[in-house]
Amino acid sequence: FIDGIFASLSEWTKSNLPQGAFTNLIAEGVIPGLGGIVIFIPQIAFLFLFISVLEESGYMSRVVFLMDRIMRRFGLSGKSVVPLISGTACAIPAIMATRNIESWKERLITILVTPFTTCSARLPVYLIIIALVIPEGRFIGLSYQALTLMLLYLIGFGAAIVSAYILNKILKIKSKTFFVIEMPNYKLPLLKNVVYTVIEKTKSFVFGAGKIILAISIILWFLASYGPGEDFNNAEAIVTEQVKNESITDKELQQKIASYKLEHSFIGITGRAIEPTIRPLGYDWKIGIALVSSFAAREVFVGTLATIYSVGSDEEETIKNRMAGEVNPILGGPLFNFASGISLLLFYAFAMQCMSTLAIVKKETNSWKWPMLQLVIMSGFAYLVALIAYQILS
Known part of the structure; x- marks a missing residue:
């Protein structure tokens, strides 16, 4: 909406x-x-609404208490349960929810591992790739495609827990805390307190991380809208000349021009430049452009491919058919095959492909150190896992 x-x-x-x-x-x-x-405001507002209701009613304290002993084995707090679960909707409000964790070390670890959980923005990528490369069939009554999606969720949670354990051993932050929590009686939440919490925490996001998100969005727009040289500047004339003997509609012509300009824009040139790096993963330069542009938001991946493939509709089936027809320029055969599809799924499962999350991590940690480390380590790990998967399966 x-x-x-x-x-x-x-x-x-x-x-x-x-x-x-x-x-x-x-x-x-x-x-x-x-x-x-x-677009994040409803998710943030609803998340803090439910958290505030649970806290005001006295129920949250009991959940946190029950989970604390288990979570401490991995360097987390019982209070880390809320961010990790809410991260399946969106990592941004989930990271904001770590403010309830008193220990800085436990809070920092929770902030750093929460983006591993499978958020809703990953779903468009997962669904279209799974539909392309996972065969139809059933195992113990469940389809292979449903099992693949469930496995991706489990991989996300597993990566978060294992990463938390490793960070707990590596981070030399002295933070000796005792778990003390009040067990209030169950009661009806006070509407005034709930509304105040929701408004203040939502406002904090809009005026904090919002400024960074807006700035990066404008930079990405510039990179996709402009390019050097005659190829970009004369795109309309070049494409018109190329298709002059074809009978195409004006709409199709405009789609081809948009695709050509995107290819020769700064972001398109970047896609070409990184192609040698991503080719061992089974990707071409078009997927490279989608990877770069989807840093704005993971779900942009599908829309970017739709544009560069000159697909006029963003309906999943149309894009899926066009992607299924793409040929690997090096090896021949389908570009989106089982090996490259699994590689792409694993890359998006682990990579930090979300500038909004980086912005909120910067705001919550008050430093660019942690989001930059998060970006480098998560992306490097995603690349390594995707590379191994493709080389084994291809």
């Missing part, structure tokens, strides 16, 4: 403002950037 509002606002801006770079900046950079902030 929120996506639709901002998409309509972008279209209205393009239609009613004079054509030019400023209008494109507003319609394709600023408005989507604001949308990238606002």
Whole structure:
């Protein structure tokens, strides 16, 4: 719903403002950037609403107490349960929920491992890749595709727990704490307290991480909208000349022009530049562009491939058919086969492909050190796992 509002606002801006770079900046950079902030508000508000209700009612204290002994074996607190579970919806409000953890070391470890849990933004990538590469069939009554999706969720939780254990051994932060928690009587939550908590924590996100998200969105828009050289500047003339003997509609022509410009934009050149690096994973430069652009948000992966493949609709089936027809330029055969598909699934399972999460980690830790370490280590580990998977399966 929120996506639709901002998409309509972008279209209205393009239609009613004079054509030019400023209008494109507003319609394709600023408005989507604001949308990238606002779209998280309902998730954040609902999460803190439920957390506040559980805390006010006295139930949360009992859950935390029961889980504390188990979680401490991995360097976490019983209070880490809430962020890890809520991370399956979105890592941003989950990381904000770590504020209830008193020990800085336990809170930092929880912040660093929460992005491993499978958030809702990974689902569009998982669903389309699973539909492409996992065969139909059943095992003990469950389809292979459903089992694959469930396994990805379990891998995410497993990675978070193992990472927490390793970080607990590595981080030399003196933080000796005793688990003391009040066990209040069960009671009805006070509406005033609940509303105040929701408003304050939501406002903190909008005015804190929101500024960083907006800035990075504008930078990514610039990289995708501009490019060097004649190929980008004369894209319309070049594509028109290439298809002059073909009978295509004006809409299809515009799609081909958009695809050509994206290929020769700064972000497209980046995709070409990183192709030698990602080729051992079974990816081509088009997937490379999708990987780079999906740093804004993981779900952008599908939309980027739809654009570069000149698909006019973002319906999953249309994109799936187009992706299924892609040929590996080096080996021949389908580009999206079992080996490259599993490699891609594992890459997205472990990689830090979310600038919004990095922004909120920076805000919560008050330093760029931890989000940068998180980005490098998670992405490096994702690359290594994807490389091993592809080389074994291919």
